[in-house]
Amino acid sequence: MRIVVLIKQVPDTTEVRIDRETNTLIREGVPSIVNPFDMYALEEGLRMREAAGEGTVTVMSMGPPQVEVALREALSLGVDDAVLLSDRAFAGSDTWSTSYTLAAGIRRLGEVDVILCGKQAIDGDTAQVGPGVARLLGIPQVAYVKALTLEGATCTAERMMEDGHDVLRVPLPALFTVVKDINEPRLPSLKGKMKAKKAQITVWGAADLDVDPVELGLDGSPTRVMKIFAPELKAGGVVFEGETSETVPRLVEELLPVLRGETQ
Amino acid sequence: MTCSASRAAGPRSTDSGEYRVSSIEVVQDRCVGCGLCVSACLYDAIEMVDGLAVINDNCTLCGACVDACKFDAIVLRQAQHDAVSLDEYRGVWVVAEQRNGELNDVSFELLGKGRELADELETELSAVLLGSSIAGMADELIHRGADRVHVVDDPALLNFLDEPYANVVAELITRHKPEIVLTGATVLGRSLIPRVAVQVKTGLTADCTGLAIEDGGRQLLQTRPAFGGNIMATIICPNHRPQMSTVRHKVMSALDADTSRTGEVVDETIDPGLLTSRVEFVEFVKDLTQTVNIADADVIVSGGRGLGGPENFHLIEELAGAIGGAVGASRAAVDAGWIQYSHQVGQTGKTVQPKLYIACGISGAVQHLAGMQSAKVIVAINKDPDAPIFKVATFGIVGDVFEVLPALTRALKGSAAE
Numbered sequence: 001m002r003i004v005v006l007i008k009q010v011p012d013t014t015e016v017r018i019d020r021e022t023n024t025l026i027r028e029g030v031p032s033i034v035n036p037f038d039m040y041a042l043e044e045g046l047r048m049r050e051a052a053g054e055g056t057v058t059v060m061s062m063g064p065p066q067v068e069v070a071l072r073e074a075l076s077l078g079v080d081d082a083v084l085l086s087d088r089a090f091a092g093s094d095t096w097s098t099s100y101t102l103a104a105g106i107r108r109l110g111e112v113d114v115i116l117c118g119k120q121a122i123d124g125d126t127a128q129v130g131p132g133v134a135r136l137l138g139i140p141q142v143a144y145v146k147a148l149t150l151e152g153a154t155c156t157a158e159r160m161m162e163d164g165h166d167v168l169r170v171p172l173p174a175l176f177t178v179v180k181d182i183n184e185p186r187l188p189s190l191k192g193k194m195k196a197k198k199a200q201i202t203v204w205g206a207a208d209l210d211v212d213p214v215e216l217g218l219d220g221s222p223t224r225v226m227k228i229f230a231p232e233l234k235a236g237g238v239v240f241e242g243e244t245s246e247t248v249p250r251l252v253e254e255l256l257p258v259l260r261g262e263t264q
Numbered sequence: 265m266t267c268s269a270s271r272a273a274g275p276r277s278t279d280s281g282e283y284r285v286s287s288i289e290v291v292q293d294r295c296v297g298c299g300l301c302v303s304a305c306l307y308d309a310i311e312m313v314d315g316l317a318v319i320n321d322n323c324t325l326c327g328a329c330v331d332a333c334k335f336d337a338i339v340l341r342q343a344q345h346d347a348v349s350l351d352e353y354r355g356v357w358v359v360a361e362q363r364n365g366e367l368n369d370v371s372f373e374l375l376g377k378g379r380e381l382a383d384e385l386e387t388e389l390s391a392v393l394l395g396s397s398i399a400g401m402a403d404e405l406i407h408r409g410a411d412r413v414h415v416v417d418d419p420a421l422l423n424f425l426d427e428p429y430a431n432v433v434a435e436l437i438t439r440h441k442p443e444i445v446l447t448g449a450t451v452l453g454r455s456l457i458p459r460v461a462v463q464v465k466t467g468l469t470a471d472c473t474g475l476a477i478e479d480g481g482r483q484l485l486q487t488r489p490a491f492g493g494n495i496m497a498t499i500i501c502p503n504h505r506p507q508m509s510t511v512r513h514k515v516m517s518a519l520d521a522d523t524s525r526t527g528e529v530v531d532e533t534i535d536p537g538l539l540t541s542r543v544e545f546v547e548f549v550k551d552l553t554q555t556v557n558i559a560d561a562d563v564i565v566s567g568g569r570g571l572g573g574p575e576n577f578h579l580i581e582e583l584a585g586a587i588g589g590a591v592g593a594s595r596a597a598v599d600a601g602w603i604q605y606s607h608q609v610g611q612t613g614k615t616v617q618p619k620l621y622i623a624c625g626i627s628g629a630v631q632h633l634a635g636m637q638s639a640k641v642i643v644a645i646n647k648d649p650d651a652p653i654f655k656v657a658t659f660g661i662v663g664d665v666f667e668v669l670p671a672l673t674r675a676l677k678g679s680a681a682e
Contacts, residue, residue, distance in 0.1 A: 011491070030308075036612065064309075064322035092286070092325035099462055122611060123491055126470040128458035131426070135462040140542045141426050143455035156546070161363075161451050162557050166423070167546040174543075180612065181605050218286045218325040219343045222467030222504040225326050228306065231489065231496050237642070239660035241649065247661045248671040251643065254659050255676065258620050258641050259563070259587055 001055030003114045004106055005045040005079070006133070007038040009063055009070040010123040034070045037118025040178050043185040044148060045116050046078050051150055056080040058109060062090055062101050068201055075196035076188035083109070087205035092218030095124075099132025100220060104209040106137060114155070115175040119144055127177070134175035142168055146181040286343045288325050290317045294337035304332030306495075350482075353443040353505035356382040359433060359457070360391045360405055360413075361448050363424065364548075367401055369560070370448035372408045372518035374511060377475055378446055379409035379519060381484070384477050390414060390442065394432055396422035399529075406527035409519050414440070416532050420539040423548070424452050430459040431538035437464050439532075442506050444484055446475075449510035461508050467501035468508040471615075473515050473638070474498075484509070493611070493634035513559055514617035515638070551606060558607060563589030563620045566609055566636075567597055570625020570646060570665050574602035579669040580624060586677040592616065592636075594626045610635035625665045628653025645669070 011030045034042075045057040059074040061067050062085040071082040085105045093101065106112055115134070120127035127143065134141035146165060147158040159166040160179055170176075188196070206216055214220060238254070240247040297315035309323040317338070319329075330338045356378045360371040375391065382389040390412040391405040402413040416432050433456065437445065447453040449471050461468035473496075474487035484507040486499045501507040558564055565587070567580040577591075584591050592609040593602070609616055611631035621639035626632060628644070628651055636642070637656050644657035645668050654660045661668055 064320065066322070086321070088321050089285070091321065091323050094467065095458070096462065096465070096467065124470075125490065125611070126458075126468075127454045128461070128468055128470060131455060131458035132462040135430070135459045141455070141459065142543065143426075144451050158549075159451070159455075161548070162559055164548060164550040166548050168425075169544040169546055171542050213285060214343075222465070223469060223499050223501050226485065226498045226500045228328065228495055228497050231493065237654070237656075237658040237660060239644075239649070239654055239657070239662060241662045244663055244667045244671050247663055248668060248675055251659055251661055251672065252675045255620070255641075255643070259676070261619075 001052045002112045003045045003057045004112050005041050005059045006117045007061050008035045008121045009067045010035045010121050035121045039185040040180050040182050041116040041118050043183045072196045075199045076192040083202045089206040089216045094221035094223045095128035097220035099129050100215050103133050103136035104211045113172045117177045119177045119179050130177040140174045143177045145176045145178045288340045291337045294335045300332045301329035304328045353441045355387050355442040356389050356444045357442040358391045359447040360393045362395050370513045373516040374446045375409040376518045377516040394421045402529045407521040407525050412528045414530050414532050423545040425541040427541045428539045429456050433460045434463040445506045445508045447510050449512040453510050466504040469499045470510050472509045472511050558590045558592050559614050561590035562618050564592045564618045565589045565622045566592030567624050568594035568626030569596040583673045586673045594632050623653050627651045
């Protein structure tokens with residue numbers, strides 16, 4: 001059984017701030033991490049391999065050379081091999097051309113049974129690449145998966161809906177995007193870390209993939225970023241300090257019209 | 265195609281020659297090494313080497329540095345490709361969402377916004393309705409602003425399955441060529457519509473909080489938060505149609521139902537081959553622990569780390585009970601196992617837009633704020649006067665949640681009984 005986990009290296013968004021004077025992001029000292037949702041996808045891939053008792057887990061990412069760090073983190077968890085799709089030609093990809101490039105990378109791997117992704121990346125928050133890859137590969141998809149059970153050549157998936165969950169029977173090969181309910185990611189072992197340090201990472205550029213250059217990077221991207229700006233700050237509110245016997249009645253006075261729907 | 269190509273030119277000045285592949289370059293003679301581009305770069309892709317800007321491989325060709333450079337030292341060459349014939353595409357569409365015979369409110373909100381966009385473009389607003397035995401719902405969509413409803417009513421569409429739903433929406437887009445397609449950023453919408461966008465080969469912008477038509481044109485300006493709500497980006501889709509966006513619940517306003525409105529209902533015939541699904545629907549299991557879906561709630565009372573433990577969550581439940589609200593939680597409370605994930609508000613949980621949000625013992629990490637800061641009225645109760653939550657709060661109480669919450673519950677319960 002061959003499992004592929006797609007991951008993305010992202011800036012740790014807790015740390016990203018905008019400079020309100022220059023309207024630019026303050027990036028100094030912002031660490032790069034593996035997209036947190038992808039950690040659940042990696043864990044699920046490893047658990048599926050363990051449940052099947054055989055097979056390989058391949059981690060794949062698209063990005064600049066420094067994404068190698070993220071791939072090594074995945075390797076330290078016990079992933080079998082890592083592929084980095086990296087080429088200047090991929091630069092500026094929106095979700096369409098990212099899906100296109102990743103789909104081409106997966107095709108080059110040959111036969112694949114399961115593709116796992118996090119439900120979305122925390123920098124873009126689009127949740128679009130997983131379904132896009134599935135469509136380009138012509139395979140079924142289930143997004144927002146909170147439980148997966150492998151039964152031979154099919155998988156039972158629980159899809160988290162707003163008010164409960166759907167149970168779906170999915171023939172393989174298929175792509176799943178996972179939410180954090182699905183498992184508890186493991187920590188790397190010391191042995192895993194040592195192994196990851198020495199592991200060879202396969203790097204494929206545009207020339208290694210069966211792709212049309214026009215569909216890559218910015219040129220293959222239907223969307224463009226027109227402008228970037230700081231969100232408006234809410235006007236400072238009223239803060240009550242002091243004894244509860246004083247503060248609570250003042251708050252209640254403000255809240256009653258809100259609760260009665262009297263405010264605009 | 266020169267007409268569409270010129271429309272394609274982005275908002276910034278670019279080299280207007282013809283290129284097959286786009287590129288960016290620093291003109292060394294002009295670069296003074298001021299570093300403006302380095303701080304303008306969102307991707308940390310520019311560094312100074314020997315007093316000159318050098319653009320690294322992680323550049324995304326976004327052009328922020330071109331705008332920032334005061335010396336015209338960075339040249340972005342955008343390849344210009346034959347675009348689809350944009351003028352063939354007309355009309356605004358809303359993909360309506362129904363499950364179990366009930367339309368989701370987000371569909372009405374999208375029709376409200378869609379009506380505004382269609383009027384500005386002097387075109388029609390249509391809804392797309394998929395399901396089984398759903399014909400009766402078409403009128404509801406017309407009452408909420410649709411001029412026309414494209415209905416595909418088939419037993420194969422009884423439950424939401426990605427493949428048939430995506431095939432049908434893509435087929436209808438190809439058949440009727442709308443210029444704008446709006447979908448709710450729900451689980452259904454965010455699963456379905458990326459598959460459709462890839463299928464019809466166009467751009468898709470997720471979770472838009474603002475939609476507007478460019479001055480004097482037909483281009484849709486799609487504004488959305490990124491980087492956990494730290495920045496806002498306006499996205500365009502210059503050369504492909506339709507322009508597709510998803511919009512979260514409660515971001516747009518629905519029109520009141522007007523039962524005197526009339527419109528056209530079109531029964532669409534779909535090739536049965538498009539209705540097949542490899543994935544089989546087994547069952548839907550309702551979450552019984554969740555009596556109110558927080559994403560739909562008008563009032564939410566949320567608890568965080570400041571509650572100290574699961575045994576104190578009853579304080580949140582009691583206040584919520586007194587004012588008819590739903591119970592929410594911060595990530596810290598969920599990660600500690602005090603309450604289920606379905607209650608989590610924030611970037612990795614649910615995004616909520618209630619009329620009233622009461623945050624109790626929640627400090628207000630950026631990720632939490634990203635999930636609730638569009639609430640109309642925000643109340644913060646926290647003992648730390650410097651907690652970031654107070655920066656977004658409409659009203660706040662600096663105090664001990666164990667004292668304030670019971671007092672507030674008592675006071676509001678009494679008032680509600682008036």
